[in-house]
Amino acid sequence: MLQAGQGESHTDAWFPVIPGWDVAGVVERVGPGVSEFAAGDEVIGDIRQEILHHGAYAELVSAPVETLARKPRGASRPEAAGLPLAGLTAYRAIVETLKVEPGETVLIHGAAGGVGAVAAQLALAGDTRVIGIASAGHHDFLRSLGVLPVAPSESIVGRVRDLAPDGVDAVLDCVGQGVLQATAGAGSSRMRACSIADGGPGITSVFARSDATILTRLAEMVDAGGLRVPITATYPLAQAAAAQTALKQHHPPGKIVLVV
Known part of the structure; x- marks a missing residue:
């Protein structure tokens, strides 16, 4: 949607744009005052910003601590990456x-x-x-x-x-x-x-908000076996364009995930 410019009315872009909101990975380093996580912790997060600029299609990303939660222990990295948004x-x-x-x-x-x-x-x-x-x-x-x-x-x-x-x-x-x-x-x-896909008079539109507490609750459901994130395909980061093309086509149920 954003690639096609359909989000222009409610999301500004600062080019060049690095796409992507969902992440799953390992903490490389924490900033001053961060006690929730330490280097080596596995985390997931919805790292979107109000302005499209620095996204998740990257080997290294920075993220506010309040957007992150611990990765579900029982989920693979692609499954975990498909959970936040x-x-x-x-x-x-x-x-x-x-x-x-x-x-x-x-x-x-x-x-x-x-x-x-x-x-x-x-x-x-x-x-x-x-x-x-x-x-x-x-x-x-x-x-x-x-x-x-x-x-x-x-x-x-x-x-x-x-x-x-x-x-x-x-x-x-x-x-x-x-x-x-x-x-x-x-x-x-x-x-x-x-x-989540339509608006107008009489329609209540829903948009996600980054919330570490809710994300932690969802991760706990995954670990308890009460929630699973189906993955239909993974692509290496270098093939991000092919992944986006596949996303726009009819495909089996599940998320398409980029793997670094």
């Missing part, structure tokens, strides 16, 4: 914005994507039912998470209603393109909705 976005949507409660039914558009898959697992951890909208080729993946899959189609409202006769209680849109309006008829009287 997707996890923080999903947490803000499911827990903070939609405030999903036990026993509710959640509908997620784009449930097999990076944010959607984490959001589905967060909702399921809260003892909810999750219906996931995704192409048929991703349905086995969604079932492996415990999600009830539905393919996008003209009869989508009826198919969702078959699974949730009383209507869904919360909807997360990870796709955009008007999907919230297209499935409005599947909602219950209690329905809340938000989007």
Whole structure:
């Protein structure tokens, strides 16, 4: 999105821009007054800045201590690198914005994507039912998470209603393109909705915020076996352009990660 200039209205850029927000790596050195980490610690973080300039596509990066958390011990480095942005976005949507409660039914558009898959697992951890909208080729993946899959189609409202006769209680849109309006008829009287991909009147937009406390909580869920970050491919840093091209194409569920 940012590469195509679509974020120009809310994010300034200072060229030359080094892309990338998610990191996983080893602390090389700490600054004055930093006691949370020491050299040699493995960490993860969402190191975005308000101005696009110094990003994560690099061998060495500097990061404010409040953007970092300890890497999940049970996760590989690529899995850990895929957690921060997707996890923080999903947490803000499911827990903070939609405030999903036990026993509710959640509908997620784009449930097999990076944010959607984490959001589905967060909702399921809260003892909810999750219906996931995704192409048929991703349905086995969604079932492996415990999600009830539905393919996008003209009869989508009826198919969702078959699974949730009383209507869904919360909807997360990870796709955009008007999907919230297209499935409005599947909602219950209690329905809340938000989007990470669309905006406009009547739509609650969700954006991730760097938060080490929440990131630590997500890492603990990974270590406890309650959350996994699927990785569909890794690319060496020198092939970052190829990775971005792959990201824009149809690909298996999971994150695409650069490896130094």
